[in-house]
Amino acid sequence: MKDLKTAILMLIIFTVICGGVYPALVTGIAQAVFPYQANGSFIVDKNGRVVGSALIGQPFSDPKYFRPRPSATPDFAYDPLGSGGSNSGPTNRAYLATVAERVKSLRNAGLSGSVPAELVQASASGLDPHISPEAAMAQVPRLAGLRGVSEVALGRLVQAHTEDRQLGILGSQRVNVLELNLELDTLKP
Amino acid sequence: MNVFELLETISFFTILLILVKPVGAFMARVYQGERTFLSPVLAPCENLLYRICGINRDEEMGWKRYARAMILFNLALFAALFAMLMLQHMLPLNPLKLPGFSWHLALNTAVSFVTNTNWQAYSGESAVSYFTQMAGLAVHNFVSAATGMAVVIALIRGFVRRKTSMLGNFWLDMTRGALYILLPISLIAALVLVSQGVIQNFSPYKTVPLVQPASYDKPKQDTTGKPVKGEKGNPVTERVTVKEVTIPMGPVASQEAIKELGTNGGGFFNANSSHPYENPTPLSNFVEILLILLIPGSLTYTFGLMAGNTRQGWALLAVMLLVLIVSFGVLQGVESIGNPLVSKLGVRGVNMEGKEVRFSLAGSSLFTVSTTGTSCGAINTMHDSLTPLGGMIPLSLILLGEIIFGGVGSGLYTMLAFAVIAVFVAGLMIGRTPEYLGKKIEVREMWMSILTILTAGIVVLVLSGIAMISPSATASMANPGAHGLSEVLYAFASMSNNNGSAFAGLNANVSFYNILGSIAMILGRYVPAVAVLAMAGSLAEKKYVPPSLGTLPTDKAPFALWLALVILIVGALTFFPALALGPIAEHFMMNM
Numbered sequence: 001m002k003d004l005k006t007a008i009l010m011l012i013i014f015t016v017i018c019g020g021v022y023p024a025l026v027t028g029i030a031q032a033v034f035p036y037q038a039n040g041s042f043i044v045d046k047n048g049r050v051v052g053s054a055l056i057g058q059p060f061s062d063p064k065y066f067r068p069r070p071s072a073t074p075d076f077a078y079d080p081l082g083s084g085g086s087n088s089g090p091t092n093r094a095y096l097a098t099v100a101e102r103v104k105s106l107r108n109a110g111l112s113g114s115v116p117a118e119l120v121q122a123s124a125s126g127l128d129p130h131i132s133p134e135a136a137m138a139q140v141p142r143l144a145g146l147r148g149v150s151e152v153a154l155g156r157l158v159q160a161h162t163e164d165r166q167l168g169i170l171g172s173q174r175v176n177v178l179e180l181n182l183e184l185d186t187l188k189p
Numbered sequence: 190m191n192v193f194e195l196l197e198t199i200s201f202f203t204i205l206l207i208l209v210k211p212v213g214a215f216m217a218r219v220y221q222g223e224r225t226f227l228s229p230v231l232a233p234c235e236n237l238l239y240r241i242c243g244i245n246r247d248e249e250m251g252w253k254r255y256a257r258a259m260i261l262f263n264l265a266l267f268a269a270l271f272a273m274l275m276l277q278h279m280l281p282l283n284p285l286k287l288p289g290f291s292w293h294l295a296l297n298t299a300v301s302f303v304t305n306t307n308w309q310a311y312s313g314e315s316a317v318s319y320f321t322q323m324a325g326l327a328v329h330n331f332v333s334a335a336t337g338m339a340v341v342i343a344l345i346r347g348f349v350r351r352k353t354s355m356l357g358n359f360w361l362d363m364t365r366g367a368l369y370i371l372l373p374i375s376l377i378a379a380l381v382l383v384s385q386g387v388i389q390n391f392s393p394y395k396t397v398p399l400v401q402p403a404s405y406d407k408p409k410q411d412t413t414g415k416p417v418k419g420e421k422g423n424p425v426t427e428r429v430t431v432k433e434v435t436i437p438m439g440p441v442a443s444q445e446a447i448k449e450l451g452t453n454g455g456g457f458f459n460a461n462s463s464h465p466y467e468n469p470t471p472l473s474n475f476v477e478i479l480l481i482l483l484i485p486g487s488l489t490y491t492f493g494l495m496a497g498n499t500r501q502g503w504a505l506l507a508v509m510l511l512v513l514i515v516s517f518g519v520l521q522g523v524e525s526i527g528n529p530l531v532s533k534l535g536v537r538g539v540n541m542e543g544k545e546v547r548f549s550l551a552g553s554s555l556f557t558v559s560t561t562g563t564s565c566g567a568i569n570t571m572h573d574s575l576t577p578l579g580g581m582i583p584l585s586l587i588l589l590g591e592i593i594f595g596g597v598g599s600g601l602y603t604m605l606a607f608a609v610i611a612v613f614v615a616g617l618m619i620g621r622t623p624e625y626l627g628k629k630i631e632v633r634e635m636w637m638s639i640l641t642i643l644t645a646g647i648v649v650l651v652l653s654g655i656a657m658i659s660p661s662a663t664a665s666m667a668n669p670g671a672h673g674l675s676e677v678l679y680a681f682a683s684m685s686n687n688n689g690s691a692f693a694g695l696n697a698n699v700s701f702y703n704i705l706g707s708i709a710m711i712l713g714r715y716v717p718a719v720a721v722l723a724m725a726g727s728l729a730e731k732k733y734v735p736p737s738l739g740t741l742p743t744d745k746a747p748f749a750l751w752l753a754l755v756i757l758i759v760g761a762l763t764f765f766p767a768l769a770l771g772p773i774a775e776h777f778m779m780n781m
Contacts, residue, residue, distance in 0.1 A: 001261075002243070003254075003257060003258050003261050004261050004265075005243065006242050006243060006244060006258070006360060007258070007261040007262040007264070007265040008265050009241060009242040009243070010242055010262060010265075010360065010363070010364075011262070011265045011266055011269055013238055013241065013242065014328055014331065014332055014367065015269070015324055015328050017367075017368075017372070018327060018328045018330075018331040018332070018367070018372070018447075019323050019324035019325070019327055019328040020323075020324070022327075022372060022375070022376065022443060023323050023327065023440045023443040023444075025376065026376065026379045026380065026383075026389055026440070026442060026443040027389050027390065027391065027440060027443070029380060030379075030380065030383040030389040030390075030442060031389070031390065033380070033383075033384075034380075034383045034384050037383055037384060037385070037386045037387070037388070038383050038388055038389045038390055038442075039388065039390055039392065039438075040388050040390075040395060040436065040438060040466070041386050041469075042395075042397070050395075050397055050398075051397075051398065051400065052397055052398075052399075052400065053397065053436060054386075055386055055465035055466060055469050056436055056465055056466075057465075058399055058400055058401070058434075059399070059401070059403040060400070060401050061401070061403065062401050065400075065401060069541075069546070075405060075407065076403050076404075076405040076429075076431055077403065077405075078403075078434070079431075079434060080314075080434050080435060080436040080437060081314060081315055081394075081434075081435055081437065082312070082314075082315070082459070083312075083314065083458045083459045083460035083464050084312070084459045084460050084571075084693070085460070085463070085542070085543040085571035085573075085574060085693070086542065086543065086571070086574065087543070087571055087573040087574060087667055087668075087692070087693045087694030088542065088573070088574055088667075088668065088694070089573060089574065089667075089668035089672035089675075089676075089694070089775070090528045090530065090531075090540070090542070090574065090575070090576050090577060090672075090775075090779060091530065091577070091668075091670070091671075091672060091775055091778055091779045092668045092669065092672065093669075095542075095668075096530055096531070096534075099531055099534060099536070100534050103534045103535060103536065114535055114536065114537035115534075115535055115536045115537065116536075116537065116538060117527065117531070117536050117537065117538035117539060117540070117541040118538075118541045118546055120531075120534075120536055121531070121536075121540070121541040121542040121543075121544075122542060122543070123463070123541075123543070123544065123545055123546070124460060124463030124543045124544055124545050124568070124569065124570055124571045125458075125460035125463040125464045125465060125545060126460065127460070127464065127465055128465070128545050128546055128547075129465060130545075130546040130547050131546060132546060165193055165471065165549075166470055166471040166472045167472065169193050169196040169197050169200065170197055170470075170471035170472055170474075170475055170549075170552070171197075171470070171471020171472075171474065171547050171548055171549045171552055172471075172546060172547060172548070172549040172552075174546050174547050178400065181400060181401075182400065185400070
């Protein structure tokens with residue numbers, strides 16, 4: 001049948017064009033023009049060692065670091081091989097108990113006032129590298145005590161790491177937790 | 190909604206509306222075989238392709254042959270992808286040595302990508318090799334989208350042509366759609382996305398040390414891989430310290446661009462467009478939403494232009510915009526209130542469960558309504574974790590039949606079927622013979638329109654019903670109670686309407702959902718597509734009836750409003766009982 005033969009030939013040709021030529025072309029141009037982004041936006045320290053990706057969050061649980069968002073990746077938090085959210089429904093009791101526990105842990109770490117939602121609710125990707133500037137500022141008093149740095153200096157650090165809305169209006173203001181913590185380590189190990 | 194979010198939303202719709210006319214006009218030229226500014230480069234490729242495949246570019250097809258060519262092509266695509274998924278361990282570009290799929294997962298996945306659904310019962314980074322992503326899944330993103338566009342173009346020709354049985358040539362429409370429209374836009378979009386941080390490489394996964402090592406309790410397994418149980422039957426765990434993590438790499442940007450543009454939605458990674466490597470910045474998010482709505486929106490202009498009256502197209506676009514903006518407003522509103530059960534714990538702010546900080550609430554909500562109003566199904570927000578009424582918005586947009594912009598091609602042809610129904614119902618009320626675009630609407634058109642709009646709905650309700658009485662199906666629910674029903678309803682709504690997003694808590698990789706889901710996707714895609722072609726065939730044979738005083742003008746605001754009402758009434762009548770038991774019941778439980 002003529003149409004069947006055409007169908008199979010079309011399948012082969014489009015596999016070559018869309019599955020071969022197109023991605024190869026994008027890769028070639030991307031590697032030439034945007035090599036940093038195309039290869040994963042990796043942060044390199046002054047010794048030339050890769051310390052992480054600016055786009056992929058890391059699990060900080062030590063109280064002497066700024067806390068990132070909770071992550072629902074399986075096995076352990078911020079596992080890049082298991083991206084995803086908790087998919088917990090809003091009335092799920094087990095989920096609400098988890099949130100209550102996170103609130104308690106923040107309170108024990110000295111957080112006062114109302115709790116910023118992103119510090120107790122897990123992100124969609126499980127790898128969200130950001131928190132809001134408010135959520136970072138709320139942690140400043142704890143870190144000032146533990147690190148022996150003045151609150152003012154830490155506040156300035158948070159401000160310096162606050163990314164503004166893109167093009168002035170898009171998205172939200174945000175702080176990259178990994179970059180902030182790396183800076184914190186160089187400021188006062 | 191703060192002023193920045195408002196500005197973001199307004200600028201989004203402004204840019205979309207500015208693009209509709211030039212892109213729509215360009216697509217009309219492409220499908221009418223006229224020269225475009227891309228012809229000097231692409232026409233030689235196109236001609237070569239026709240020569241190799243033995244396609245005669247002057248040959249026209251009647252509706253049956255057009256439908257047959259479409260189905261044969263899709264069958265070939267299905268067979269190739271099914272084989273590739275089963276055998277990926279024997280194919281190249283598989284640095285992680287990932288194994289082949291189980292047969293029912295391969296079946297579900299192949300059907301899913303051929304039908305433009307892109308339902309994913311697997312997790313991309315841990316199950317699919319670079320070769321399968323590129324030569325399999327990404328190819329389907331192009332051709333399934335081009336297939337949908339070809340069908341709507343055939344339908345438009347049915348309205349426009351007079352006293353002929355010929356609807357055009359499927360091979361030409363398919364090829365031109367992919368070559369002139371999808372590939373060039375994807376190429377540019379992919380590069381814009383890379384500039385924002387979307388990765389594009391073939392490197393092996395990268396191992397990176399953690400600044401602060403993490404430890405967790407890992408369930409202990411014996412040598413056969415079974416969990417070890419303690420004396421009381423409780424699982425034994427061991428403390429594991431993680432010093433470094435493995436970050437997946439891959440050709441993501443090239444796939445991300447077509448995944449949004451072709452309203453496919455199948456993510457490279459499990460987290461889909463919420464993953465920072467798929468959607469790293471607010472700007473990449475903005476561009477991705479624009480890509481989702483670009484072709485479905487612009488096709489309304491293509492339609493108007495080909496039908497000889499662009500206001501016919503604007504009227505349909507107005508209906509889509511109206512429903513989309515209202516849905517956005519509701520979603521944004523309920524999510525900004527947050528979850529009262531969480532607020533009670535002393536937490537302030539919007540519901541952030543399953544959302545990313547960088548997008549802002551408006552960026553999340555806009556993506557959510559766009560991806561479910563169209564049949565895209567990519568997500569930057571976990572729909573399962575939306576508040577009950579918030580989650581009802583994407584669910585309802587899917588249940589309306591994927592017409593609020595809709596899938597590329599499939600959205601407009603389903604919308605046109607609704608327009609035929611609306612004209613018919615209005616005709617009954619005012620006692621006139623119903624006509625649309627100068628063609629009399631008769632019994633055959635009504636049958637085909639009804640098949641087009643009701644197939645998915647019937648499949649959703651029947652299969653969700655079967656799932657509710659099957660213990661193996663209800664065991665997959667991640668959340669108890671009313672929310673569990675929402676998960677199952679969403680799963681079948683998503684598959685039948687070829688959306689592909691999920692209330693992802695549901696463990697869908699079990700044979701029950703894989704097999705019944707495949708049936709849902711096939712029926713939801715091909716019954717409407719063939720019905721639409723049959724309608725196109727019968728419309729093309731009719732003679733033109735010039736508008737008279739008694740003709741209902743279908744290019745004016747009253748008709749647009751009427752059409753919106755018909756859509757909402759059909760949707761509400763079909764699905765209200767199910768929605769009442771799922772999200773609405775949960776809403777009241779949450780606020781008790």
